[in-house]
Amino acid sequence: MATPVRDETRHVTDDNISTQVQSKVKFQKLSIDTSIENKQRKQTQIDLKTYEIFLNKSTTEKNKITNEAKEDDDISNLDQLIEVDEKIEKTNNIILGLQKRLESIEFDKDVKKLHERNDSTGIYYLFDTLTSKNRKYYPKDWIFKHKMNNIGDIPVFLNSFQQFIQKYEFDNIFDQQIQNIDPRENEILCKIIKEGFDESPDIVNINTVDISRIIRDLKKKIHKPFWQRYKIKGLGKGVGGYNL
Incomplete structure (x- = not known):
């Protein structure tokens, strides 16, 4: 049986294709990395806005309960007031965490820019x-x-x-x-x-x-x-x- 002869032309072509594939993968990775970063930023901004709206509603609710209690000299809503206070505290902590996350994302992006x-x-x-x-x-x-x-x-x-x-x-x-x-x-x-x-x-x-x-x-x-x-x-x- 004859010994198979290596197709040198095909080998060179394959090497070229391999280089092109590596290059394509590289650019795709950079594109994916940028896309992920943008998605994280946008989602964090959306979450931050959502919790800020929730905080405003909770603050309005607390003010309403407080004013009603003052007018009626009634402490029956004390438990409800404590519950709203807890919501406000948790929401503030979440907002603080989201703000830090957003700052971190922006910092990571900024650090990779040339600065004079x-x-x-x-x-x-x-x-x-x-x-x-x-x-x-x-x-x-x-x-x-x-x-x-x-x-x-x-x-x-x-x-x-x-x-x-x-x-x-x-x-x-x-x-x-x-x-x-x-x-x-x-x-x-x-x-x-x-x-x-x-x-x-x-x-x-x-x-x-x-x-x-x-x-x-x-x-x-x-x-x-x-x-x-x-x-x-x-x-x-x-x-x-x-x-x-």
């Missing part, structure tokens, strides 16, 4: 990497000087950008195993790499807000016939430690 800060060195932004917390990004010092004016510049441009993120110890977004990075780090890297683009929108989608997608889209711009010419110049497969 200042120290003696100048303006900086805080961000986390997968291995360290509260790193400082100084725009005036962390300058990516390389420019990309046409598709032919992509190999050297990407190689230079990879060296840049290694120099400043960003997460290696060229590693496909790295799926989720700090949104602030992502925003910083998107800003830095886009500053290296020329004004031509056909190089890459300039509205993209995901650094991994920008890298992937740039790699796709290099077609095989064009790439072969770069291999002859010594800029072929393996530039910067990755395969385009």
